[in-house]
Amino acid sequence: MMEIKAGRLVDPCSTRVTKTGAWRTFVPVVDHEKCIKCSLCEIYCPEGCIHQEDGLFVPDLDYCKGCSVCAHECPRMAISMVLEEK
Amino acid sequence: MERSLLAPGHRACAGCAMPTTIKLVLDAAGPNTIVVSPTGCLEVTTTPFPESAWCVPWIHSLFENASAVASGVEVMMKRRCKDTNVIVIGGDGSTFDIGMGCNSGMFERGHKVLYVCYDNEAYMNTGVQRSGSTPFCAQTTTTPPGSKSSGNPRPKKDMPAIALAHRVPYVATASVAYPVDLRRKVKSALQTNGPSYIQVNAPCITGWTFDAGTMVEIARLAVETGLWPLAEWVNGELTGVKKIRRPKPVQEYLKVQGRYKHLFKKPDGGDIQKEIQTIADKNIAKYKLVD
Amino acid sequence: MTANMKVVEGSYAVAHAVMCCKPDVISAYPITPQTHIVEHLSQMVANGELDSEFLTVDSEFSALSVLVGVSACGGRCYSSTTSQGLALMYEVLYNASGMRLPLVMNVANRAMGAPLNIWNDQQDSVGARDVGWLQIYVEDVQEAVDATLQAYKIAEDESIRTPAMVCMDGFILTHVYEPVELLDKERASAFLPEFRPAKILDPARPMTFGAFADPSTYTEFRYQQFEAQQKALGKIESVAREFQETFNRYYGGLIDSYRADDAEVVIVTMGSVIGTIKDAIDAMRAEGKKVGLVKVRCYRPFPAQALRQALKDASVIAVIEKDVSIGAEAGLVTDLKSSFYNSKLRIPIIGFAAGLGGRDITVKDIRKIVERAEAARKGIESEFEFLDLRWEIL
Numbered sequence A: 001m002m003e004i005k006a007g008r009l010v011d012p013c014s015t016r017v018t019k020t021g022a023w024r025t026f027v028p029v030v031d032h033e034k035c036i037k038c039s040l041c042e043i044y045c046p047e048g049c050i051h052q053e054d055g056l057f058v059p060d061l062d063y064c065k066g067c068s069v070c071a072h073e074c075p076r077m078a079i080s081m082v083l084e085e086k
Numbered sequence B: 001m002e003r004s005l006l007a008p009g010h011r012a013c014a015g016c017a018m019p020t021t022i023k024l025v026l027d028a029a030g031p032n033t034i035v036v037s038p039t040g041c042l043e044v045t046t047t048p049f050p051e052s053a054w055c056v057p058w059i060h061s062l063f064e065n066a067s068a069v070a071s072g073v074e075v076m077m078k079r080r081c082k083d084t085n086v087i088v089i090g091g092d093g094s095t096f097d098i099g100m101g102c103n104s105g106m107f108e109r110g111h112k113v114l115y116v117c118y119d120n121e122a123y124m125n126t127g128v129q130r131s132g133s134t135p136f137c138a139q140t141t142t143t144p145p146g147s148k149s150s151g152n153p154r155p156k157k158d159m160p161a162i163a164l165a166h167r168v169p170y171v172a173t174a175s176v177a178y179p180v181d182l183r184r185k186v187k188s189a190l191q192t193n194g195p196s197y198i199q200v201n202a203p204c205i206t207g208w209t210f211d212a213g214t215m216v217e218i219a220r221l222a223v224e225t226g227l228w229p230l231a232e233w234v235n236g237e238l239t240g241v242k243k244i245r246r247p248k249p250v251q252e253y254l255k256v257q258g259r260y261k262h263l264f265k266k267p268d269g270g271d272i273q274k275e276i277q278t279i280a281d282k283n284i285a286k287y288k289l290v291d
Numbered sequence C: 001m002t003a004n005m006k007v008v009e010g011s012y013a014v015a016h017a018v019m020c021c022k023p024d025v026i027s028a029y030p031i032t033p034q035t036h037i038v039e040h041l042s043q044m045v046a047n048g049e050l051d052s053e054f055l056t057v058d059s060e061f062s063a064l065s066v067l068v069g070v071s072a073c074g075g076r077c078y079s080s081t082t083s084q085g086l087a088l089m090y091e092v093l094y095n096a097s098g099m100r101l102p103l104v105m106n107v108a109n110r111a112m113g114a115p116l117n118i119w120n121d122q123q124d125s126v127g128a129r130d131v132g133w134l135q136i137y138v139e140d141v142q143e144a145v146d147a148t149l150q151a152y153k154i155a156e157d158e159s160i161r162t163p164a165m166v167c168m169d170g171f172i173l174t175h176v177y178e179p180v181e182l183l184d185k186e187r188a189s190a191f192l193p194e195f196r197p198a199k200i201l202d203p204a205r206p207m208t209f210g211a212f213a214d215p216s217t218y219t220e221f222r223y224q225q226f227e228a229q230q231k232a233l234g235k236i237e238s239v240a241r242e243f244q245e246t247f248n249r250y251y252g253g254l255i256d257s258y259r260a261d262d263a264e265v266v267i268v269t270m271g272s273v274i275g276t277i278k279d280a281i282d283a284m285r286a287e288g289k290k291v292g293l294v295k296v297r298c299y300r301p302f303p304a305q306a307l308r309q310a311l312k313d314a315s316v317i318a319v320i321e322k323d324v325s326i327g328a329e330a331g332l333v334t335d336l337k338s339s340f341y342n343s344k345l346r347i348p349i350i351g352f353a354a355g356l357g358g359r360d361i362t363v364k365d366i367r368k369i370v371e372r373a374e375a376a377r378k379g380i381e382s383e384f385e386f387l388d389l390r391w392e393i394l
Helices: A038-046 A067-071 B018-028 B039-045 B066-079 B094-100 B099-111 B161-165 B180-192 B207-209 B212-224 B252-255 B257-263 B268-287 C010-021 C033-047 C060-072 C082-089 C092-098 C141-156 C185-191 C219-247 C276-284 C304-311 C331-341 C363-376
Strands: A026-030 A048-051 A056-059 A079-083 B032-039 B056-058 B085-090 B116-120 B171-174 B196-201 B231-234 B237-241 C005-009 C025-028 C053-056 C077-081 C103-111 C134-137 C164-169 C176-180 C256-257 C267-268 C291-296 C298-300 C316-321 C348-355 C384-386
Touching: A026 A056, A026 C291, A038 A048, A038 A056, A038 A067, A038 B018, A067 B212, A079 B207, B018 B032, B018 B039, B018 B085, B018 B116, B018 B180, B018 B212, B032 B066, B039 B085, B039 B099, B056 B066, B056 C060, B056 C298, B066 B099, B066 C025, B066 C053, B066 C060, B085 B094, B085 C077, B094 B099, B094 B116, B094 B161, B099 B161, B099 C060, B161 B171, B161 B196, B161 B231, B161 C005, B161 C276, B171 B180, B180 B196, B180 B231, B207 B212, B212 B252, B252 B257, B252 B268, B257 B268, B257 C103, C005 C010, C010 C103, C010 C141, C010 C176, C010 C185, C025 C033, C025 C060, C033 C053, C033 C077, C060 C077, C060 C082, C060 C092, C077 C082, C082 C092, C092 C219, C103 C141, C134 C219, C141 C164, C141 C176, C141 C185, C141 C219, C141 C384, C185 C219, C219 C298, C256 C276, C256 C304, C267 C276, C267 C304, C267 C331, C267 C363, C276 C291, C276 C363, C291 C304, C298 C331, C304 C331, C316 C331, C331 C348, C348 C363
Parallel strands: B032 B056, B032 B085, B085 B116, B116 B196, B171 B196, C025 C053, C025 C077, C077 C103, C103 C164, C134 C164, C267 C291, C267 C316, C316 C348, C348 C384
Antiparallel strands: A026 A079, A048 A056, B171 B231, B231 B237, C005 C176, C134 C298, C256 C291
16 A cells, blocks of 8 residues: 655656556457557557567556557457456 | 556546657657646646656646746756756646746747647646637537537637747647657657747547547547648748648548537538638648648 | 945845855846846856856746746745735745745735835735745844845755745835845855755656645645644744854844833834834833834744743733735734734734835834824724824825
């Protein structure tokens, strides 16, 4: 748990404690067969939460808000938005 | 280890163009950067105490003084002989309207500061009120269409021209939909010896009302219709524009946004669409967007 | 006169004091009667006597905003303003104190418009009493010089970290030529340590300044500012004593008094009018009247305890101040009354608005006030009044 002390300056990159993935209704599912690794999904993602892991583009579901910008921008339609069951 | 200088966990709406814009700017600038931001969506969504999405040093003071604060930061960095990028990132309300006095002062004094305006064309943080950047006939909560109104009665303020009038040596317009172009422009701006200004079209899902996933597509349509020319001025000379192969009719841009839906219902909507087409046509002619 | 004693303009003396404090950046906008201070400073920079960056900005609002950036980078700052300029800074005043940035500023006190008036009163800074800055009011040019150096030491102290205003009456002190002992640069440097805050805007340690606080933490931010001002009560006194050891001058820390020990009527006031009051007291004392003075040097934090102690034996208290809280009374008299209310002291306190918009306060006026105060011992007729109203033009 982050220390809350008034008057104190705020540490960098500390929004990471808030998992905005809880906002999501639809989840992006990447078809790695179709992916051409153009990285447009990573570039456009407002959360900055899609990155290459072991060569494959994977959204970090801790933070993904399910906006579907990645799915819309993927030139190979390799990302589909699927209703998430929680 | 952060892969971007803007961490996730920020509270921007899903599908907001602002964080993508920041990511691209910081990508180009690198970690040796201090960012100053005015009050706005950016500030409240990225720095809810005791958290911050910023991985570079960042300061917020007030709504209308980011340029003055940045001037102070730049002067201190210079005094300490540190070659640090000083960048203001703020919305159109603070840039076009309330911060104009401080912006004018910073431009005129010649501080080596890059000012990036993420332009979503209204006061979004307070609930989509009209700003000096709101385009002609767009709906906002203070320019609602009605029997005696067709939305915002005035054209958008020409902020790049105001920067140019201050002899700002590097001025450019950019778009969140063109990341390579935006990053290149940020790099050029940071190499400028003096102030620089980049105005980035950054669609707002809440204020413009569109499907979240279409954020980039809408920004691209603004460019492809000629309503948002991508241009670059060095030392006052227009040095580059992004050409459009076949300009799309403005209706393609207008019809996908809730802020223009009255133009497809009101009796005079067709005439207004023609007027907006004229704005695009004038841009196409002025910037020679089509070969 | 000692070696450093010179007959100079008040504004020059203050500018010289600022030079001795070695600010990294000076940022100011011209407004009468503050202009001479910053003109002198810009000349010092131009001559190479002072190694500071001098920024000529587009407004007072920008002037103070620039310094927010400088201070967050760990730079020492200076500005000076007055009246309408201070009012234009209002948002930044709250911002600098809330962000705990120890800016120092001279306020050349002047009336607020409308009607436009460039002459002295203290409406500007008394009106800004709630913005979270320390406020020291000086009596003469020498004290303005000395308080400016002291203000940096108090404001920048790690336990205080609160911006400070040194308030000096416009024209009366800024434009007067009088003998002043200018600060010795080396002794001033020894007295005032370098400003080296631990946390600054620095890419090597990327901290976030000015995050927004919701209802769950906002009160605690305010409480910490309140606490720092309470600590400043002790710091202001100890810095004044330390200054005395180095420079052999002392004006009181929070308050000072003049012939007040056995006084029945005690006048309480701030600023340059004290000189006239002392003359009036001497004259009245010669006539056998037991009149004394308590000077409020530090108005924020408000020295309630020190005032209760200094005034406990008075029979009646008359507050003279150059400001009005339109719709109520005025700043100092209200604060003084409130500091007495829950104590055992039951002393009549009456207030006078005087010297507004530059009107002279004469020895005769002081005598009149003392007469009114004496009458109030038998029962207060009017708790607050405008001194010397010209009924013929009303």
